[in-house]
Amino acid sequence: MNSLTGFQTKIIFVIRYFHPFIGGLEKKVLNLARHLIYKGFSVEVVTSRFYHDWLANEFVKNVPVTRLPSPRIKIFGAAVFLFYLSKYLSKNRHRYSIIHTFQVGYCSAFAISIGNLLRKKTVLNLSGSGHSGDIKRNSRTPWGIIFLLLCRRAKQIVALNREMIKELHTVFYRDNFITLIPNGVDVWAYQKNDQRSTLRKRLGIGAEKIILYTGRLAQEKGVDFLVRAYATVAPCFLTRLYILGDGPERKKLQALIEQLQISDRVVMLPAVEEVLSFLQIADIFVMPSHSEGISNSILEAMACSVPVIATRVPGNVDLIEDGVTGLLVPPGDIKEMSAALKTLLTNPEKAQNLSRQAHNMVQHTYDIDTMVNRYIALYKSLF
Numbered sequence: 001m002n003s004l005t006g007f008q009t010k011i012i013f014v015i016r017y018f019h020p021f022i023g024g025l026e027k028k029v030l031n032l033a034r035h036l037i038y039k040g041f042s043v044e045v046v047t048s049r050f051y052h053d054w055l056a057n058e059f060v061k062n063v064p065v066t067r068l069p070s071p072r073i074k075i076f077g078a079a080v081f082l083f084y085l086s087k088y089l090s091k092n093r094h095r096y097s098i099i100h101t102f103q104v105g106y107c108s109a110f111a112i113s114i115g116n117l118l119r120k121k122t123v124l125n126l127s128g129s130g131h132s133g134d135i136k137r138n139s140r141t142p143w144g145i146i147f148l149l150l151c152r153r154a155k156q157i158v159a160l161n162r163e164m165i166k167e168l169h170t171v172f173y174r175d176n177f178i179t180l181i182p183n184g185v186d187v188w189a190y191q192k193n194d195q196r197s198t199l200r201k202r203l204g205i206g207a208e209k210i211i212l213y214t215g216r217l218a219q220e221k222g223v224d225f226l227v228r229a230y231a232t233v234a235p236c237f238l239t240r241l242y243i244l245g246d247g248p249e250r251k252k253l254q255a256l257i258e259q260l261q262i263s264d265r266v267v268m269l270p271a272v273e274e275v276l277s278f279l280q281i282a283d284i285f286v287m288p289s290h291s292e293g294i295s296n297s298i299l300e301a302m303a304c305s306v307p308v309i310a311t312r313v314p315g316n317v318d319l320i321e322d323g324v325t326g327l328l329v330p331p332g333d334i335k336e337m338s339a340a341l342k343t344l345l346t347n348p349e350k351a352q353n354l355s356r357q358a359h360n361m362v363q364h365t366y367d368i369d370t371m372v373n374r375y376i377a378l379y380k381s382l383f
Contacts, residue, residue, distance in 0.1 A: 009097040009379065010095060011036065011043045011098045011099075012043075012045075012096045012100065013032075013043060013044070014100070014102075014108070014111040015101070015102045016105070018045055018048075018065065019060045022271040023215075024295065025103060028296060030063060031186065032372065033045055034063055036375070041376075044063075044065075045064070046066045046085065046088060047065065047067055048067060049067030049070055050071075050072055050077075051072075056068075066088070068081055068085055068088060085110065086110070089115070090114070090118065096120070097121060098120065099114075099115040100122075101154075102125045103125070103127040104134035104138050104144075105147055106147060108151055109147040109151050112124060112150060112151055113153065121155050122155050123154060123158065124157045125157075125160075126158065126293065127160075128292060128293045128315075129160070129291060129315055130290065130292070130315075131291050132219075133164070133167065134164075135168065135171060152171070152177075156179055157173060157178050158375075159181075160181070160182055160315065161182065161292075162314070164293070164314070165178055165180065179374075181371060181378070182366060183295075184366050184370055184372070185300055185302075187368070192304055193277075196281060199277065205281060207238060209240075210240055210242060210284075211282070211285075211286060212244070212282035212284070212306070213242070213243050213288070214244040214279075214285075214297045215245050216246070217243075217246060217250045217253060219248075220289060221249075221289045222289050222331060224249070225288050225332050225337065227241070227262075228256075228260070228334050229288075229337035229341065230341070233342060234265045237342075240267060241265060242266075242282070243266065243267070243268045244269050245271050250268070275300065276304070282304075283307075284307055284344050284345070284351070285306045286341075287308065288310075288331070288337065289311055289313060289316070291315075292314065292315030294318060295310075298319055298320075299366055302319075302325070302355070302358040302362045303359065305356065305358075306355060307326065307351040307352075307355040307358070308326035308354070308355075309326065309340045310329075311329060311330065311331040312328040312329065316328065319366075325354060325358040325361050326354055327344070327354070
């Protein structure tokens with residue numbers, strides 16, 4: 001019996017991609033599961049086993065993870081995974097009360113349909129808004145429209161920002177099935193490091209200012225736009241751009257960096273599970289995306305008191321008040337991004353004020369405990 005909710009419950013998280021994949025959604029699912037377990041809930045993550053050397057069952061940061069077979073063959077692999085998922089959910093139906101899925105797609109549509117057949121409570125989390133978000137992306141294809149129709153049968157749908165709610169209305173999702181729960185950040189884990197200069201020396205960083213991006217290297221993230229803007233700034237300031245992440249755009253970005261002749265000023269590193277040390281040595285954090293949900297990367301930067309420049313897109317505008325908690329620029333506008341970088345590089349007092357205001361805002365509004373308690377209230381409302 002869970003003291004927080006007064007009812008017995010076990011939650012299964014169903015997500016197609018999970019650890020060791022590193023991304024905003026994967027990180028959010030892991031952190032939510034960890035904090036629910038800490039608060040006394042029973043949570044299990046069910047995901048794909050893409051390689052034979054991956055364990056079928058293990059604990060990731062105290063979270064039990066079950067991986068189901070999924071060969072690395074596109075349609076066939078998805079079909080195999082869904083077959084094993086249906087078997088697993090059916091066989092273990094007496095062991096859980098709630099199926100919580102993430103992101104609109106065939107995996108969530110199938111899990112919700114199976115959950116409804118088994119008379120389980122079902123929750124769907126959206127992951128993004130805008131052109132590349134859950135609703136607009138799926139609305140462009142016949143299969144996507146089917147997934148949207150099936151996902152509409154979830155008992156509750158979680159939107160991360162206000163634009164997502166508007167997008168749900170366009171596909172006739174009803175308000176009484178929609179809950180707004182923005183992402184949260186662990187403000188105790190993500191903090192400034194008082195030994196920042198020592199940390200910078202350890203990482204071989206001298207007097208240069210560090211501009212940082214962390215996230216997927218995908219087209220919708222707009223990293224090419226950041227690189228082009230940085231190329232206009234690099235000759236004027238002692239700086240270095242750090243890009244942390246993996247994705248389909250990596251080779252294109254490397255070629256662009258060489259073409260712009262800034263290879264000596266840009267450091268590209270693979271995605272890392274813990275970005276804290278990089279945030280603690282950064283002077284500016286940039287999120288150049290064309291669409292977002294609620295960016296975990298922005299929240300982590302703000303918690304570490306790093307001033308943020310981001311694009312004026314849904315999700316980012318929920319987090320940033322332009323000129324107060326960060327700087328907003330139009331997506332793809334190289335001139336405006338360059339101007340924003342120059343503003344923070346030449347005006348450290350402004351940068352400090354922005355980072356202070358953002359840090360206070362995150363502590364009061366986007367603490368992970370607030371997020372987790374909203375999910376607990378949502379689960380309770382299902383019964």
